[in-house]
Amino acid sequence: MNKFQVRRVRFTHPKWLAKKPRIWNYQVLGFFLFLALGLFDSPALAHRVLVFAHATGDTIHTESKFVPDSPVRQGRVQVSDQKTGQVLVSGKTDEKGKFSFKIPSDAAAQKMDLKIVVAAGQGHQGEWLLKAAAYLPEAKAAPGATPPPSSPAASASIPAAPGAKTAAVDTHLLETTVNQALERQLAPINKQLAELAVRRTSLTDIIGGFGYILGFFGIWAYFQSKRKKDS
Amino acid sequence: MHISEGVLSPAVLAGGAGLAVLGTAIGLKKMDYEAIPRVAILSAAFFVASLIRVPVGPVGLHLVLNGLLGLLLGWAAVPAILIALVLQALLFQFGGLTVLGVNTVIMAAPAVFCFYAYRPLLRRPGKPAAVGAFACGASAILLSGLLAAGALITTGEAFLQVAELALAAHIPVMIIEGIITLFIFRFIKKVRPEMLEGMYE
Numbered sequence: 546m547n548k549f550q551v552r553r554v555r556f557t558h559p560k561w562l563a564k565k566p567r568i569w570n571y572q573v574l575g576f577f578l579f580l581a582l583g584l585f586d587s588p589a590l591a592h593r594v595l596v597f598a599h600a601t602g603d604t605i606h607t608e609s610k611f612v613p614d615s616p617v618r619q620g621r622v623q624v625s626d627q628k629t630g631q632v633l634v635s636g637k638t639d640e641k642g643k644f645s646f647k648i649p650s651d652a653a654a655q656k657m658d659l660k661i662v663v664a665a666g667q668g669h670q671g672e673w674l675l676k677a678a679a680y681l682p683e684a685k686a687a688p689g690a691t692p693p694p695s696s697p698a699a700s701a702s703i704p705a706a707p708g709a710k711t712a713a714v715d716t717h718l719l720e721t722t723v724n725q726a727l728e729r730q731l732a733p734i735n736k737q738l739a740e741l742a743v744r745r746t747s748l749t750d751i752i753g754g755f756g757y758i759l760g761f762f763g764i765w766a767y768f769q770s771k772r773k774k775d776s
Numbered sequence: 777m778h779i780s781e782g783v784l785s786p787a788v789l790a791g792g793a794g795l796a797v798l799g800t801a802i803g804l805k806k807m808d809y810e811a812i813p814r815v816a817i818l819s820a821a822f823f824v825a826s827l828i829r830v831p832v833g834p835v836g837l838h839l840v841l842n843g844l845l846g847l848l849l850g851w852a853a854v855p856a857i858l859i860a861l862v863l864q865a866l867l868f869q870f871g872g873l874t875v876l877g878v879n880t881v882i883m884a885a886p887a888v889f890c891f892y893a894y895r896p897l898l899r900r901p902g903k904p905a906a907v908g909a910f911a912c913g914a915s916a917i918l919l920s921g922l923l924a925a926g927a928l929i930t931t932g933e934a935f936l937q938v939a940e941l942a943l944a945a946h947i948p949v950m951i952i953e954g955i956i957t958l959f960i961f962r963f964i965k966k967v968r969p970e971m972l973e974g975m976y977e
Contacts, residue, residue: 593869594780666941668779668928746827750867754823757863762816769809 594620594671596663597739600648600680601728608736609642609663609671616642620665624649627658627674638663648680656681673739778826778864778879779924781872788930793877796858799884803854811852814971818845819856823863826870837949843916844957846887847898847909848964848971853887854880878927886919898961905965906958913957914950921946 594617598607605624609617622644624634633649652659656677664670784792807815825839845853858880864870871879890912897908925939964971 662782664783666938668783668924670780670783672782746868751824751827754860754863754867755820758816758820758823758859761859762812762819766809766812769812773809 594663594665594669595740596661596671596673597736598659598661598673598675599728599732599735600675601732602725603648604645605648605659605675605680606643606645607638607661607663607673609638609644609665611665611669616640617663617665618642620663623662623664625660625662626652626655627660633657633659652677653681778871779875779882779927781874783931784875784878784927785930788927789874789878791877792875792879792881792927796854796877796880796884799851799854799881799888800858803851803856806850807852807855811849815849815852815856818849818853819860821845822857823860826864826868837945839949839953839956840883840917840920841913841953841956842883842887842920843890843913843953844960845884846889846891846916847894847912847957847961849887850891851888853891854884857884857887882920882923882927885923886916889919890916906962909958909961910954912954914954917946917950917953918943 594609594611596607596609598605600606607622609620609622611617617638618640620638620642622634622636622638623632624646625632633652634646636644636646638644651657658677659675659680660672661675662670662672822841822845825841828839829837842853842857845856849856858876861871861876861879861883862873865872865876893915894908894912898905898912900908921943922939928938
């Protein structure tokens with residue numbers, strides 16, 4: 546009843562209404578709404594650095610970004626041998642988060658698995674492991690490298706061509722062309738695969754986290770209460 | 777603010793872990809039976825705060841809420857933050873398990889510091905308390921940024937440069953956190969003042 550009266554008074558005196566702290570409820574509601582929007586608006590993985598690398602020809606291209614989607618500018622890239630940790634190449638990403646380098650001859654010769662680490666500054670870092678198998682077939686096709694063992698066999702299998710030598714060159718050329726075309730076609734798919742490999746935060750993770758916290762403090766409270774009873 | 781795995785040297789990691797263990801021990805000792813639910817709730821709040829993106833700056837930043845935890849929990853903020861960080865590392869891959877100690881220190885030390893620094897201001901009624909709450913939220917972020925920059929010197933990044941970057945990047949978050957801390961402080965003071973009893977001991 547009292548409440549009712551107060552309400553009537555309020556509507557007749559707007560100045561007085563402004564002074565009432567009732568408005569807090571709306572502010573609080575709005576505040577939580579704002580938080581909720583922020584929570585569900587984004588894929589929620591800020592600050593994780595995703596690195597992706599692929600080879601075309603004798604060049605390895607890398608691309609780095611903060612998940613979900615903003616490039617790592619001026620990130621320090623360091624390419625090293627996975628086994629020994631020996632640094633082979635280092636550099637900086639450009640404005641689009643990209644960095645390319647020629648395959649080091651050591652890496653190609655020793656079939657190194659390349660570990661590509663991108664430091665984005667302020668302690669953010671991501672890495673990508675480029676296996677030797679993923680970039681070496683291209684290295685073989687590169688001019689100057691030792692001819693692949695498969696190409697003489699391939700040329701031998703071509704029956705009695707008038708010029709055996711031209712046939713060998715042709716298969717070689719064909720292989721390179723096909724490889725290049727494949728790389729071009731597969732690059733987006735590889736990139737998508739890399740992005741899929743990144744675990745995204747799901748609602749299950751969030752709710753699970755709450756569960757763990759409640760469980761942990763529940764256990765703590767349980768032991769505390771026992772101690773309280775005992776003493 | 778979460779430092780990734782593999783960035784820091786073992787010595788820094790060990791130092792951070794030692795400090796985190798010490799802080800957690802003090803926090804658990806000071807945490808009495810009645811405080812446990814409060815610590816749990818705020819630990820959960822801290823856990824999800826990092827998922828709330830603040831759409832500013834080149835990277836997009838997230839909330840931290842360590843000032844709020846400090847304000848409401850004092851030393852008990854250390855175990856609360858530690859647990860939340862463990863779960864963030866496991867479930868969200870924020871930071872990592874080896875950097876857990878360092879990350880805990882980076883976020884919990886400013887919380888405890890702000891608790892003691894702003895307590896006198898927060899005890900006073902009216903405007904000083906509001907200013908204190910805002911400053912508590914904002915300066916906790918600032919201090920965390922500086923601590924992170926300090927930890928990163930050892931990796932060869934120049935301190936001033938990193939600190940400057942951290943400062944510039946965190947100014948929007950500082951303001952937002954200040955406002956949020958102010959809101960929550962005033963709200964709790966109004967509807968559940970007994971939650972603030974830790975401040976008056």
